[in-house]
Amino acid sequence: IDEAINLYANECRNIYSSIRAVLLSTEALKYTNLFLKAAYQFINLANDETDVRTALFLEQAALCYLAQPQPLIRKYAFFMSLAGHRYN
Numbered sequence: 001i002d003e004a005i006n007l008y009a010n011e012c013r014n015i016y017s018s019i020r021a022v023l024l025s026t027e028a029l030k031y032t033n034l035f036l037k038a039a040y041q042f043i044n045l046a047n048d049e050t051d052v053r054t055a056l057f058l059e060q061a062a063l064c065y066l067a068q069p070q071p072l073i074r075k076y077a078f079f080m081s082l083a084g085h086r087y088n
Helices: 002-011 015-031 035-045 050-068 073-087
Strands: none
Touching: 015 035, 015 050, 015 073, 035 050, 035 073, 050 073
């Protein structure tokens, strides 16, 4: 599914299909407790011109850092502040 996300985002330039693939992939990763991989996928897709979409992906990445068995609180706070700054 990582290849599909890269294909949609980079070569096809179809942002809606890449968003759909990332949302499906991250939900599957969260279900299997692979929160770091889900956070990385959110961060990779957060490089967009749309500020609201980028802020939402950064917020979801921050929540993935917090939901781990040993939460990464500093990364959570950093990405939440990045999301707030991008939204503003």
